[in-house]
Amino acid sequence: MRVDFHVHSKTSDGTYSPAALARMTRSFAAAALTDHDTCRGAAEFLAEPTDGPCRRVAGVEFSIDPGDGFDTFHLLGLGVDPANQALLDFQARIVRARDERNDRIVANFLRLGIDLGDDVRKATDSTILARPHFAKWLVRHKYAPTMKEAFEKYLLPDSPAETNCYATRWHPPQEEAFAIIHGAGGLCVMAHPKFWRRAWKTAGSDFPVAERGLAPLKEKGLDGLEAVYQANCPAENEMFTAIADRLGLLKTAGSDFHGSNKPTVTLGMDVSEDFIAPLLERLF
Numbered sequence: 001m002r003v004d005f006h007v008h009s010k011t012s013d014g015t016y017s018p019a020a021l022a023r024m025t026r027s028f029a030a031a032a033l034t035d036h037d038t039c040r041g042a043a044e045f046l047a048e049p050t051d052g053p054c055r056r057v058a059g060v061e062f063s064i065d066p067g068d069g070f071d072t073f074h075l076l077g078l079g080v081d082p083a084n085q086a087l088l089d090f091q092a093r094i095v096r097a098r099d100e101r102n103d104r105i106v107a108n109f110l111r112l113g114i115d116l117g118d119d120v121r122k123a124t125d126s127t128i129l130a131r132p133h134f135a136k137w138l139v140r141h142k143y144a145p146t147m148k149e150a151f152e153k154y155l156l157p158d159s160p161a162e163t164n165c166y167a168t169r170w171h172p173p174q175e176e177a178f179a180i181i182h183g184a185g186g187l188c189v190m191a192h193p194k195f196w197r198r199a200w201k202t203a204g205s206d207f208p209v210a211e212r213g214l215a216p217l218k219e220k221g222l223d224g225l226e227a228v229y230q231a232n233c234p235a236e237n238e239m240f241t242a243i244a245d246r247l248g249l250l251k252t253a254g255s256d257f258h259g260s261n262k263p264t265v266t267l268g269m270d271v272s273e274d275f276i277a278p279l280l281e282r283l284f
Contacts, residue, residue, distance in 0.1 A: 006254025015259030026052030224250030
């Protein structure tokens with residue numbers, strides 16, 4: 001069974017329109033649009049007529065407080081009502097904080113003699129300006145040969161000190177984010193748990209630490225775990241699936257598709273019906 005519960009459109013930092021993604025996933029069993037900090041593409045995604053069996057889900061992705069001892073917590077809200085006012089207000093707060101961070105990044109580049117000006121925003125039709133847009137600008141203007149190298153040189157917390165233009169931004173508290181998503185009728189799912197600690201990207205996931213950290217999050221309101229993720233190794237898919245089962249968390253599968261902004265990531269994930277059935281029952 002082919003599904004994908006982690007997909008980004010041009011509304012945030014992907015390169016395909018929501019309607020195009022709806023057409024591209026028409027043969028899937030289910031798919032979710034999960035743009036960063038916005039549901040503005042949901043109506044287009046849900047309304048696109050297709051001739052396939054795909055059941056479509058309105059979603060969103062937030063970067064929230066990772067908790068003590070962790071670095072990055074991306075939270076997927078699946079099955080939300082895009083018109084929920086509390087959700088819209090929450091998104092607006094996050095976007096304001098993102099814009100303030102972007103201003104600091106632009107100022108950091110100016111200190112290096114690199115003037116992005118308004119050009120970086122004009123170069124995207126996205127409603128959300130994010131670091132991939134800066135990376136793309138840097139490649140286009142020959143400051144880096146690839147987006148990956150642009151990130152590594154300028155846009156990561158651990159980029160070299162002499163070129164580091166990274167800036168932090170506000171991350172909402174976990175309980176508040178869970179409550180907002182639940183209030184909008186959605187499910188709270190931790191995306192790519194392998195990235196919860198930065199060191200796990202290269203050293204591999206510490207599964208006992210992850211399980212100990214996830215248990216109290218379930219008590220706070222976490223509903224599920226993106227146990228199968230395209231960038232996982234087979235052992236990570238297996239172990240995060242086992243952790244989700246032991247903790248009674250729903251299991252999802254996602255690619256984190258961004259189109260040409262992540263050219264090695266392909267759309268769609270193959271899972272068994274037994275794996276995904278509990279999630280589908282909750283969503284539909």
